[in-house]
Amino acid sequence: MSGATLEAYLVSCMAERGETGRDIAVIIQRLAMAALEIRKLVGQGALNDTFHGLRESSNTDGDIQRELDVICDDLFLSCLQGAPVAYYASEELENPILLDPAARLAVAIDPLDGSSNIDTNVSIGTIFSILPALKNAEADATATFLQPGHRQLAAGFFIYGPQTALVLSLGKGTEIFIFSSRLGCFVQAYTSVAIPDRAHEFAINTSNYRHWDEAIRLYVDDCLAGAEGPRERDFNMRWNASLVTEAYRILVRGGIFLYPSDSRRGYSQGRLRLVYEANPIAFLIENASGAATDSVTRILDLEPESLHQRVPLVFGSRREVTRVARYHVDPAMIGERAPLFGKRGLFRA
Ligand SMILES: O=P(O)(O)OC[C@H]1O[C@](O)(COP(=O)(O)O)[C@@H](O)[C@@H]1O
Numbered sequence: 001m002s003g004a005t006l007e008a009y010l011v012s013c014m015a016e017r018g019e020t021g022r023d024i025a026v027i028i029q030r031l032a033m034a035a036l037e038i039r040k041l042v043g044q045g046a047l048n049d050t051f052h053g054l055r056e057s058s059n060t061d062g063d064i065q066r067e068l069d070v071i072c073d074d075l076f077l078s079c080l081q082g083a084p085v086a087y088y089a090s091e092e093l094e095n096p097i098l099l100d101p102a103a104r105l106a107v108a109i110d111p112l113d114g115s116s117n118i119d120t121n122v123s124i125g126t127i128f129s130i131l132p133a134l135k136n137a138e139a140d141a142t143a144t145f146l147q148p149g150h151r152q153l154a155a156g157f158f159i160y161g162p163q164t165a166l167v168l169s170l171g172k173g174t175e176i177f178i179f180s181s182r183l184g185c186f187v188q189a190y191t192s193v194a195i196p197d198r199a200h201e202f203a204i205n206t207s208n209y210r211h212w213d214e215a216i217r218l219y220v221d222d223c224l225a226g227a228e229g230p231r232e233r234d235f236n237m238r239w240n241a242s243l244v245t246e247a248y249r250i251l252v253r254g255g256i257f258l259y260p261s262d263s264r265r266g267y268s269q270g271r272l273r274l275v276y277e278a279n280p281i282a283f284l285i286e287n288a289s290g291a292a293t294d295s296v297t298r299i300l301d302l303e304p305e306s307l308h309q310r311v312p313l314v315f316g317s318r319r320e321v322t323r324v325a326r327y328h329v330d331p332a333m334i335g336e337r338a339p340l341f342g343k344r345g346l347f348r349a
Pocket residue numbers: 063091110112113114115116205241242243244259271
């Protein structure tokens with residue numbers, strides 16, 4: 001169905017899903033409207049003198065908020081007023097907000113991902129997750145967002161880059177829509193994305209090398225050793241410090257992303273948030289034949305304990321993600337390579 005508009009795609013997919021399907025379609029269209037507003041703001045860059053400033057406030061994770069973080073949060077919240085959404089949870093808000101108590105769905109959102117890049121003209125984005133709203137007696141908004149990621153009904157992200165795109169999964173495949181300024185709407189550009197199984201690019205912030213555990217160091221050492229090392233082929237490295245940008249690249253041409261736990265204070269669970277970053281990205285990646293783990297365990301099987309909890313995140317080409325898990329659990333992975341490479345990490349003297 002390449003070339004279909006987002007609206008036509010949603011109508012065709014949601015017909016068989018009844019009222020819930022129609023509600024999901026409405027939510028995605030509302031999110032798309034807000035994303036197009038953000039696209040305009042981002043496109044102004046420094047010409048827009050309010051958006052790139054720092055605020056005095058920080059979010060629940062202690063990150064200093066940028067003006068644009070808060071503007072985006074306000075925009076998404078207001079575009080979902082009157083939509084079939086029971087609860088709204090955001091990186092920028094400590095607690096979820098009750099919108100329509102009668103609605104069946106809930107939205108968790110990172111309104112602006114990669115916001116440290118606002119001034120540097122690198123792509124940034126919005127990540128969202130759509131879950132069923134729990135309605136039994138004990139359940140409340142918080143319990144709704146603590147459902148494991150495999151319960152997501154849809155997930156996606158908008159990316160504000162050279163192209164404004166929407167990466168979307170409704171649970172069967174992952175599709176990419178690009179905004180056509182000629183047509184004034186999102187148009188399907190890639191159908192049923194399939195991440196190549198064999199990767200030759202890895203993305204990790206290597207400035208944290210000395211803080212990683214041994215398994216992650218060994219995995220990266222082996223990539224860096226290239227054709228002369230145990231992998232017997234060369235790898236490229238990428239790091240944009242923008243999760244949506246790395247995820248988009250991996251969906252389009254493969255590779256692996258790692259933001260592991262490390263020994264810095266506050267990083268024992270990595271940096272990324274489970275409910276509104278790792279879960280939606282994992283849903284998109286799995287629906288594109290890739291894999292996503294916390295280094296060992298499948299992300300979508302984790303039971304969140306709190307709305308803003310962090311999680312180590314490894315995702316991308318299935319074979320590489322599986323290999324990273326083996327470095328953690330299979331002593332033979334270290335043993336088999338010890339005589340030649342075990343003590344000779346390229347970052348070690
Ligand atoms: O600066 P670091 O430690 O490399 O972290 C970069 C990561 O932080 C993030 O910017 C976190 O997201 P937010 O900008 O929404 O806080 C990710 O996009 C990115 O992967």
